[in-house]
Amino acid sequence: MNPSTHPRVWVDIDLARLRDNYRHIAETVAPAQVIGILKADAYGLGCLPIARVLIGAGITRFGVADPGEAFQLAPLGLPVQILGAVLPREIPDLVRHGIVMPITDLPIAQEISHEAGRQGKTARCHIKIDTGMGRLGIPITTALDVIRSIHALPNLELEGIYTHFPMADREGNAMTRRQVKDFRRLLQQLESRGHVFPCCHMANSDAINNFPQAVRKPLNWVRTGINLYGVCDSEGGRRLHLRSVLTLKTRLVALRELEEGSTIGYGATYRLPRRMRIGTISAGYADGLPLALSNRGYVLIRGRACPIIGRLSMDYTTVSLEQVPDAELGDEVICLGGEGPQEITVDSWAQLKGTHPYDIICSFGNRVRRCYTGD
Template identity: 35%
Template sequence: MNRITRATVHLAALRHNLAVVRSYTAGGARVMAVLKADGYGHGLTRAAGALTEADAFAVSCLAEALPLRAAGHRHRIVLLEGFFGAEEIPLFRREALEAVIHSPWQIECLEQAPAGEPIDVWVKVDTGMHRLGFRPEDAHAARERLRRCEAVGTIRWMTHLACADDRDDPTTTAQRRAFEQARAGLPGEASAANSAGTLGWPGVHGDWVRPGVCLYGVSPFIDGGERPPLRPGMTLEARLIAINHHRAGDRIGYGGTFVCPEDMPVGVVSIGYGDGYPRHASNGTPVLVRGRTTGLTGRVSMDMLCVDLRPVPDAAVGDRVVLWGEDLPVETVAAHCETIAYELVCQLTSRVSFVYAD
């Protein structure tokens, strides 16, 4: 029996989730599918291949954009952090890439760029995220400088929502107003809605929505409201490699953080933090064994973790263990780990075998 630690990426689920996004954008907003961080851990080019019906792609940097071009994708590609130095501008021109402009130094680079094919840009406005972008009162001046720049083609607008994952938080409405005021009277398409904005805030859709994590089947919301009809884009699984019978009072794993409350069977599973499963997963973090829910016992080790087999008395060595995916949303696991699903799907290591299936 080989050590099996496998992530199956469900390409049909990604296509389904894109269709769900379309159903939420009945007003006609176009879809910019976000593929950064290796397609949120699902594989950059394979995810792009499943999402070809999107109107554009978005990534963070050239290292993510260039493989998409090399794979033959002719979509518009927006780099969400723009260029990191003037030396990258020729590649933006050559590959017809679009740059988000968030800082004055980037405008200076474009003003000093030699003659050549102009590149399309998106002016980033900081409406409340306070990470990247021009202050709303400086947006007009930034756009005017770009408009006079021969290296710049079409100018569009962008902002990022800080609290859209909470559908009761008024911050999103305030950001929408600030964004509208910043570009009042000025032309140009606009984009504000991330996954949560797309699925929960139709008033911020604008001309372009930028769904990311929801395309991979993860609900972007933290408010406990209705879950969108998304399908998991990934199933992470391993195998039971041992079943041990312990006595009441026995302590399991490093530090003995789980104490057996009674005589009980404990399974050992072939996955650990060396594979990217979070070491800080708490006792009781759910897994599925034979399709039944049980929980972790003790600390996660580098190569293994232990699970309570009392709910699965017929478990056998070699049984499949689902860590997230089918009937176990990754955001549920993330909540037990006091993190977010984004981190879990993005941190799987090269020890995990990836399989792609429709």
């Protein structure tokens, strides 16, 4: 038997739903266009398979966080842009491979311009403006002057300009509204000085859902990551109707009857109130199950909810099988996902863990096999 054919723990990624989600987002934001954000290996789900499906569905551009990710996607033939920052030492290779670069200040623009000239090329860039994220980019207060200087540099194609929101998950949020206003005003001021950018973008998934004004002209692109997977931030509105593409699964590896008073797991945090049939599943926190599910979460076996008892461990989790008397060794177990009222959502895990949904899907461990279905 090929050992790789039977993973103990795997995540099914429904590519048909991914395609539907992308199309729904694209239709909702049209005539704006969609940059698919595939950083961190497409939020841990596998950047190349995800990218290929999105290309098939009509996407025309990708965004990533760092050069390694950009080089991985570049052979697929679409423009790939780095959203964050680039280091001077990374610029030669980025220019050589035609990666779209962020300009986050004047010195980096000068470096890119110089290197592009050295290679006899024109480097395509998007200028990043800091309207309140406070992380990267040209502060909006100095943007007009800095952009004038950037425009004077040779060998640059200033294709785009963009900014990012820290709080677009809160519908009607005053800071986000202020950012939209400031950025729009900047675009107008730039236009009146003759600086027009073909690509102007600010909306991420949250803003697409909560701030339609961040998707209207002259804003003609959006950057969406988490919504592609049918996952939304816990807060805020849901203008989009998306379906989760993820089901995290494992198998039942032990079934036992234990006596009343037996304790379960590290810390002995659960004591059986009666003689009970319990099961052990082959997934734990190393696979991305939040420790916070201990004594609180449940899994689905044969469509029925089985409460997690005791503390999760690295590789195994113990569940009550009282609702599933017919359970058998090797049964498939849904840890996350499922259909209907029993569905275990990414959001419910995020709330139990006291985190946000991004952290949940980026936390599936290395041994969780990524399995692509529905294509």
